Amino acid sequence: MPEMEKKDQEKLSFDVIVVGAGLAGGTAALMAARAGLNVALIERGQTPGGKNYFGGTVYTHAMEEIFPDFWTRMPPLERPATEAGYWFLSETGLTRIMVGGGELSRTPADAYIGLMAKFANWWITQAQAEGVFLIPKTLVVDFIRDSAGRIIGVKTDRPEGDVYAPVTIICEGVNNLLTQKAGLIDHDVKPERVALVVKQLISLPTETINARFGLPDAEHGLAVSVMGDISLGLTGLGFIYTGKDNVSIGVGVDLDVLDNHHVRPYDLMQHFLKHPQIAPLIAGGQMLEYGGHLIPEGGWSQMPKLYADGVLVAGDAAAMVNALHWEGTNMAIIAGKMAGEAAVEAHKRKDFSAGSLKVYEDKLKDTFILKDLKQYRNFSKFLINHEDFMSVYPTFLNEALGKFFSGFGKPKREVYKNILGSLTKRKPLLKAAGDILAFGRSILGR
Amino acid sequence: MFHALVAVKQVPDTTNIRIDPETGNLIRQGVPTILNPYDAHALAAAVEWKQKLGGKITVISMGPPSTVTTIRECIEMGADRGIVITARQFAGADTLATSYVLATLMQYVHEQDPVSVVLFGKQAIDGDTAQVGPGVSIRMGLPLVTYAVKIHEINLEENYMVAERKTEAYNEIIRTPLPAGLTCEKEIAKIPYASLPNLVYSLKYEPEIWTHETPVMFPLDQIGLKGSPTWVFKTTQPELRKGGEVLKVAEMGVGPAVKSVLEKIKSSGVLNAVAGGAA
Numbered sequence: 001m002p003e004m005e006k007k008d009q010e011k012l013s014f015d016v017i018v019v020g021a022g023l024a025g026g027t028a029a030l031m032a033a034r035a036g037l038n039v040a041l042i043e044r045g046q047t048p049g050g051k052n053y054f055g056g057t058v059y060t061h062a063m064e065e066i067f068p069d070f071w072t073r074m075p076p077l078e079r080p081a082t083e084a085g086y087w088f089l090s091e092t093g094l095t096r097i098m099v100g101g102g103e104l105s106r107t108p109a110d111a112y113i114g115l116m117a118k119f120a121n122w123w124i125t126q127a128q129a130e131g132v133f134l135i136p137k138t139l140v141v142d143f144i145r146d147s148a149g150r151i152i153g154v155k156t157d158r159p160e161g162d163v164y165a166p167v168t169i170i171c172e173g174v175n176n177l178l179t180q181k182a183g184l185i186d187h188d189v190k191p192e193r194v195a196l197v198v199k200q201l202i203s204l205p206t207e208t209i210n211a212r213f214g215l216p217d218a219e220h221g222l223a224v225s226v227m228g229d230i231s232l233g234l235t236g237l238g239f240i241y242t243g244k245d246n247v248s249i250g251v252g253v254d255l256d257v258l259d260n261h262h263v264r265p266y267d268l269m270q271h272f273l274k275h276p277q278i279a280p281l282i283a284g285g286q287m288l289e290y291g292g293h294l295i296p297e298g299g300w301s302q303m304p305k306l307y308a309d310g311v312l313v314a315g316d317a318a319a320m321v322n323a324l325h326w327e328g329t330n331m332a333i334i335a336g337k338m339a340g341e342a343a344v345e346a347h348k349r350k351d352f353s354a355g356s357l358k359v360y361e362d363k364l365k366d367t368f369i370l371k372d373l374k375q376y377r378n379f380s381k382f383l384i385n386h387e388d389f390m391s392v393y394p395t396f397l398n399e400a401l402g403k404f405f406s407g408f409g410k411p412k413r414e415v416y417k418n419i420l421g422s423l424t425k426r427k428p429l430l431k432a433a434g435d436i437l438a439f440g441r442s443i444l445g446r
Numbered sequence: 447m448f449h450a451l452v453a454v455k456q457v458p459d460t461t462n463i464r465i466d467p468e469t470g471n472l473i474r475q476g477v478p479t480i481l482n483p484y485d486a487h488a489l490a491a492a493v494e495w496k497q498k499l500g501g502k503i504t505v506i507s508m509g510p511p512s513t514v515t516t517i518r519e520c521i522e523m524g525a526d527r528g529i530v531i532t533a534r535q536f537a538g539a540d541t542l543a544t545s546y547v548l549a550t551l552m553q554y555v556h557e558q559d560p561v562s563v564v565l566f567g568k569q570a571i572d573g574d575t576a577q578v579g580p581g582v583s584i585r586m587g588l589p590l591v592t593y594a595v596k597i598h599e600i601n602l603e604e605n606y607m608v609a610e611r612k613t614e615a616y617n618e619i620i621r622t623p624l625p626a627g628l629t630c631e632k633e634i635a636k637i638p639y640a641s642l643p644n645l646v647y648s649l650k651y652e653p654e655i656w657t658h659e660t661p662v663m664f665p666l667d668q669i670g671l672k673g674s675p676t677w678v679f680k681t682t683q684p685e686l687r688k689g690g691e692v693l694k695v696a697e698m699g700v701g702p703a704v705k706s707v708l709e710k711i712k713s714s715g716v717l718n719a720v721a722g723g724a725a
Contacts, residue, residue, distance in 0.1 A: 161641070
């Protein structure tokens with residue numbers, strides 16, 4: 001009788017608990033299950049990815065590291081990113097620096113444009129097939145500790161909601177409530193270190209997208225970061241990603257900047273979408289989704305401690321995002337893998353202390369994740385100290401090129417003088433040189 | 447012992463549904479399926495009364511193999527046994543063929559394990575017919591309360607139930623002998639938030655799969671498309687109401703605006719009818 005089974009169930013125990021069924025959590029759970037451990041993957045949404053909002057790129061190197069045959073598994077991706085680069089907007093102008101072909105024409109491509117709700121769901125299905133036990137619609141609210149204060153499980157919001165495991169991997173996403181409760185970080189996400197990204201998913205026929213973005217077919221896609229006159233003069237980045245029959249378009253700005261300047265996110269979005277160079281690209285499209293999401297951009301300086309007795313943290317919760325390169329999905333996957341492997345090793349040693357779980361951090365140090373985050377540690381500070389960087393130079397670039405390509409029939413010395421003038425009216429030359437130097441330093445990590 | 451038998455249906459989430467303007471068919475691709483909301487509330491009522499009386503709940507559903515997910519959701523809410531009726535031969539069934547199959551198999555459940563109440567949602571949100579609940583009840587020979595908003599009392603010793611049903615003008619409180627059939631409005635009970643052990647149990651639960659051959663052999667000409675005298679041959683969307691005409695007084699002046707309005711009323715024939723009535 002089913003009734004009996006239900007009553008017989010004593011406390012719910014697993015070898016590993018993973019909180020959050022995104023890419024980090026799904027991968028951590030998968031690695032543990034692959035090693036034969038009994039894994040509970042607890043997700044608050046109806047389905048994996050259901051609480052995420054993301055249209056951007058996922059990276060082949062990370063997918064291949066988890067599923068060497070990922071390509072034959074038919075992941076639900078939109079298009080390969082065969083053309084990538086930066087667009088610089090002035091009030092009416094647009095300068096594009098794009099690269100296509102060459103390195104970007106490999107098959108499979110290095111990066112694919114995807115929508116996270118679909119992709120994460122698929123990713124977790126792969127993990128379930130290897131034995132991960134997914135518990136959806138359940139919110140983890142706190143930890144269970146033993147008498148020595150070590151974490152031995154989690155409390156959920158459901159009646160009789162306790163779940164036990166000697167090791168828990170936190171992959172809760174940007175809002176680091178559990179990471180705080182685990183004692184790995186002592187504060188909320190800081191508003192100056194987190195970007196609010198608003199995005200629309202716009203439906204357009206495949207042929208229209210191909211024509212407007214200059215793509216030969218649906219096997220080619222465009223991934224663009226947009227700077228300049230998009231964020232009303234604030235530090236922010238726009239983005240455009242082409243899907244099969246949809247376009248992800250949006251803008252991200254640091255939360256404190258929005259607050260300090262009393263700017264509403266949807267006003268930014270409208271300003272961007274109405275730009276004379278942007279509007280025609282999406283004209284006539286039907287809006288399918290409109291939403292927002294926080295992206296942790298604090299990187300190195302905002303990273304929590306990555307482990308403690310009985311607990312590890314990976315992904316957005318650990319601020320594993322490269323704000324300049326917009327890398328994050330790959331960091332989530334690789335860090336998730338290493339957290340999962342650390343849990344497996346801890347089980348082999350039967351030692352779940354901080355000392356035993358430290359192997360996770362040791363492994364991460366050898367990867368691009370901690371190396372890059374360390375190198376870029378001053379980048380978000382650079383933007384805070386150079387608030388106008390993203391508006392002055394893109395505008396100048398447009399003016400300079402505009403003048404260069406329109407000054408016909410004039411002495412060229414005058415044209416150059418004009419171009420220089422359009423910079424110096426915004427920035428003294430020395431200041432501009434200083435900005436460039438500081439920018440260089442911040443990305444080289446010097 | 448209290449035994450509630452609840453019939454449920456997996457439906458497309460109609461809040462997301464679109465109709466292909468060219469073919470007139472529902473676009474089902476990518477539309478998530480859900481437990482029909484009225485059925486969820488009917489099940490919630492059964493769960494409420496199981497908490498008061500003890501006993502058990504059986505859920506039964508006819509549909510594609512994916513109905514298993516819907517049954518798991520019912521187990522999560524507190525059902526004890528789940529049955530999926532699925533076979534290619536049942537496909538294309540209208541409410542007549544569906545009621546026939548469900549009534550036959552629900553009678554089978556009842557004979558094996560006597561049922562106190564049979565609960566349905568008042569209708570499914572994808573078909574809106576509200577015919578299957580009554581169709582099954584009458585075939586099973588059950589007294590029927592439709593559009594139920596509340597169960598006041600279930601008395602197993604004296605074998606009766608008191609339930610309240612909603613009509614457009616007033617509510618009726620009805621006493622009926624057991625077993626009885628009930629089609630439910632959403633007000634009948636709130637959806638419970640399942641305990642974690644129930645959720646975990648439901649995720650691993652494998653419902654019983656019944657077909658056109660087991661445990662009852664159905665005559666093939668009475669089920670599926672062959673057993674269905676009605677079928678939907680076209681789906682259309684109602685035309686959207688057009689917005690009214692706007693005359694801007696600021697642009698054309700008060701006099702011409704009033705004149706234009708009066709002319710439009712006259713030509714529509716409304717004014718004559720009203721004036722005639724007043725005279």
